[in-house]
Amino acid sequence: MGRALVVNMALFALLWYVGKVRPLGSKTRTVVKRRAAKFVWKPGGRDSEGFMPKVAWDTICHSRQEGGLGLKDPGKQNNAMVATWVPKALATDKEEHWILLAETSLMKSWKLARREDVWACIGIDSYLRRPVRSELWTGILKAWKEVKPDRWTEPVTKQEVLLQIIFENPKIRNGEGKMLMADRKAGSFGRTWIEQGIVRIRDIWNEFREDWCTTSEIKQRMVNLRRAEDKLAEVISAIPAQWKQILDPGSLDPPGTWYTDKQAQDKTQFWKLVSFEEGGGRKFELWLRGATQSSALLTRMEEEDRITRPPPVLTQ
Structure with missing residues (x-):
């Protein structure tokens, strides 16, 4: 376990730094895996000396609870790190420069009419197989294709x-x-x-x-x-x-649905549908986003402040 920790924290440190933005080649992955395995099984051996692994590489990469040493596989870790740029872009509600550059590059490569459609096409397999003009995003999309979720959640609103x-x-x-x-x-x-x-x-x-x-x-x-x-x-x-x-126009969104005011440029107020009232009204909770994106203050609506017509649906 101690040697595996050294490999993860020291030997792979520079690799993770570079691997956040650049996919590793197959030759590099092979060399790194071999050096890491040699350090685990024969730490004092010379570079010219061979070694005999006692356990398969995939096995020692399992967690200790699963019978492994918790070693990080450089290839899988690199794919996961490079692919995270996609969910980062999807979760960001600000106009970051790197996102605008990505949208512009991919929009031109895929001949799209709107920048916003880039993030929809990233979920379409046939588009992930198409070449793009950016070397950076070629690697990101290749990694994303290998790790992207294959489960679809049923919509309810x-x-x-x-x-x-x-x-x-x-x-x-x-x-x-x-x-x-x-x-x-x-x-x-x-x-x-x-x-x-x-x-x-x-x-x-x-x-x-x-x-x-x-x-x-x-x-x-x-x-x-x-x-x-x-x-x-x-x-x-x-x-x-x-x-x-x-x-259907007569269908109502279920409790738990979130709403916000589409007209407001700074989205600081959010309404959560709590329940339906007997008289036909709907009860909401008002959420105020604090100074930091992660902080929020919850305030329940009073009886006289019930909203019968909610603001437009929160864009997801």
């Missing part, structure tokens, strides 16, 4: 449904049980739609009418769109019936 990606979403399937693809294979039309700004369900939803966009509305936003009526019907038909029920 209208906003969550509207934020769902239409294409290559395992929850959205056509009459044949197939996903709507965004690659260049025959029958796929997702890439054409994505490049012209139709990426999420909200892009085919009219919030004013609380209904699906018409074919004419879709045609106004897209150039040279063929069989628009058939394709729009295919997309709407592929959306799960449960999601459509959530979007």
